[in-house]
Amino acid sequence: MPAAIPANRGDLFEVFFAAAVAARFVKRAKQKTAKRLPSVTQSDVDAILTEMMKKGYTKNVNDVGSAVIDTVSVTVAVPQKAQVFLMERSNWSKVSDLRSGAINFVNSHSRLNAQARGLSINERQDVIRIVAAGTEDQKGTKADVKVIVNSPTNPDRRFRNIDYSLKVSGGEQFHQVSGQGFDKFLNIFGEMGLDVSPVASKYDESINDFFDTEVFTKKYPSRSAAEQTGGGPKLKSSARLVYQYATEQLKKSLESEESNPVKVRFADYIIFGLSRNVNTELVKFQGKGIVKTRVANREFRDFLVNTVYKVNFSTSGDPIININVGSKKFIQIRYKLECASTGTKTGKMYKFYPRHLIEAKEGMFSI
Numbered sequence: 047m048p049a050a051i052p053a054n055r056g057d058l059f060e061v062f063f064a065a066a067v068a069a070r071f072v073k074r075a076k077q078k079t080a081k082r083l084p085s086v087t088q089s090d091v092d093a094i095l096t097e098m099m100k101k102g103y104t105k106n107v108n109d110v111g112s113a114v115i116d117t118v119s120v121t122v123a124v125p126q127k128a129q130v131f132l133m134e135r136s137n138w139s140k141v142s143d144l145r146s147g148a149i150n151f152v153n154s155h156s157r158l159n160a161q162a163r164g165l166s167i168n169e170r171q172d173v174i175r176i177v178a179a180g181t182e183d184q185k186g187t188k189a190d191v192k193v194i195v196n197s198p199t200n201p202d203r204r205f206r207n208i209d210y211s212l213k214v215s216g217g218e219q220f221h222q223v224s225g226q227g228f229d230k231f232l233n234i235f236g237e238m239g240l241d242v243s244p245v246a247s248k249y250d251e252s253i254n255d256f257f258d259t260e261v262f263t264k265k266y267p268s269r270s271a272a273e274q275t276g277g278g279p280k281l282k283s284s285a286r287l288v289y290q291y292a293t294e295q296l297k298k299s300l301e302s303e304e305s306n307p308v309k310v311r312f313a314d315y316i317i318f319g320l321s322r323n324v325n326t327e328l329v330k331f332q333g334k335g336i337v338k339t340r341v342a343n344r345e346f347r348d349f350l351v352n353t354v355y356k357v358n359f360s361t362s363g364d365p366i367i368n369i370n371v372g373s374k375k376f377i378q379i380r381y382k383l384e385c386a387s388t389g390t391k392t393g394k395m396y397k398f399y400p401r402h403l404i405e406a407k408e409g410m411f412s413i
Contacts, residue, residue: 051131051141052127052130052131053125053127053130053131054125054127054128055144055216056212056213056214057125057127057128058128058131058132058141059144059212059331060124060128060178060212061098061122061124061128061178062091062095062144062147063148063151063178063190063191063210064120064122064177065094065095065103065120065148066086066091066148066149066151067152067158067191067193068105068119068120068176069086069090069094069152070083070086070152070153070162071107071118071162071174072094072105072107072118073086073090074107074109074110074163074166075110075166075167076110077111078111078167083159083162083163083166085153086152086153087149088145088146091145091148091149092138095132095138096135098120098122099129099132099133102119102120102121102122103118103119103120104117104118104119105118107166109166109167109169110166112169114169115171116165116166116173116174117173118174118176119173119174119175120176120177121176121178122178123177123178123179124178143331143333143334143335144214146335147331147337148337149335150335150336150337151337151339157208158208161193161208165195170197170199170200171197171198171199172196173195173196173197173198174193174194174195175192175193175194176192176193176194177192178190178191179191189209189210189211189324189326190211191209191210191212192207192208192209193207193209193210195207207325209321209324209325210327211320211326211327211328212329212331213328213330213331215331215332215333218405218406219403219404219405219406220319220404220406221319221403221404222401222402222404223401224399224401224402225400226262226263226398226399228249230400230402231285231402234379234402234404235288235292237311237315238308239299239307239308239311239312239315240292240308241295242288242292242295244291245288245291249284249285249287252283252284252287253280253281261275261276261277262281262398263397263398264397265388265395266395266396266397267393267395267396268396269385269396271396272385272396272397272398273385277398278383281383281398282364282365282381285365285381285383285400289359289365289367289379289381290365293357293359295308296308296357297357299312300312300355300357301354301355301356301357302354303354305351309350309351309352309353310351312350313347313348313350314347316342316347316350316377317342317343317350319404320340320342320406325343326341326342327339327340327341327342328340328342328411330410332408332411338411338412339411340406340410340411353371355371355376356369356370356372357369357370364383365380365381366378366379366380366381370409371409371413372409374407374408374409374412375407375408375409376407376413377404377406377407377410378404378405379403379404379405380403380405381400381402381403382400382401382403383399383400383401384398384400384401385397385398385399386398386399
């Protein structure tokens with residue numbers, strides 16, 4: 047297990063990834079005829095990251111064998127804890143696996159290398175912006191890092207810009223619906239083509255049997271005070287009724303060998319959850335510098351529509367629906383219950399806060 051640090055590893059991976067991608071566009075071929083670009087090294091990434099953390103990074107680089115100049119810049123918007131952690135260079139070695147993963151990605155990724163090579167030899171002024179957008183408004187995108195290219199001398203030219211959605215172990219979630227109320231169940235399962243309304247009365251009866259629904263909506267002075275009500279286990283057991291029903295419906299459609307409307311909706315749901323229907327590549331850091339990827343595109347959607355899945359329901363712990371492809375876990379739908387804090391005039395107060403999480407598992411990157 048990685049050592050405990052005072053910052054989120056996913057946020058840190060974004061920054062290392064952005065620095066490594068910038069290094070890929072800066073470190074260019076020596077000759078136009080060279081088919082391979084020189085490898086990006088740790089020192090290349092560290093040099094860029096140093097400037098990023100000081101004042102931001104902008105670099106002018108010549109096209110190969112030309113006086114034409116391209117500009118490469120990096121913009122970072124990540125939480126304060128990640129920024130503070132990275133400001134101290136001695137901390138970088140504590141997460142060297144993340145840096146290695148980013149470097150391995152940029153050196154081995156054929157499409158990124160082809161794009162970087164093409165921009166370095168086209169003898170056209172290009173502006174290449176790498177944006178680590180973790181804390182920006184992302185209602186229309188799932189991107190953590192974006193590569194945005196334009197040409198001031200060719201303003202009408204369209205570039206195929208790429209969005210990257212980054213995941214680390216423990217951060218596999220790519221879609222969620224949050225909050226109490228049966229409408230949240232209707233939402234999360236309705237998006238994938240299921241109607242769970244037939245079990246609504248059973249759910250309401252289960253919740254209402256717990257002597258007072260205000261237990262679930264009121265605020266408490268501490269997490270322990272909320273937990274002592276017993277409301278948490280009751281919410282989970284009631285949610286289990288809905289998840290079990292949804293599992294039965296999914297099994298009927300997803301385990302069929304034929305394409306059907308639920309499979310189509312399910313495929314569209316996965317693609318939208320991963321990409322918001324914007325050209326996006328999912329990048330999963332698996333540990334020890336290993337990175338795997340999955341492009342959310344039409345080809346992948348067609349695969350999802352025509353796949354035979356295996357669906358099962360977890361019999362203990364959080365309500366979880368596992369959806370596998372062959373022997374590999376593909377995604378899971380998980381009901382996670384938290385006692386979330388909110389600030390008030392008298393200090394922090396706590397309330398039950400359920401979340402329905404859609405999480406990518408290892409099969410997403412290996413099938």
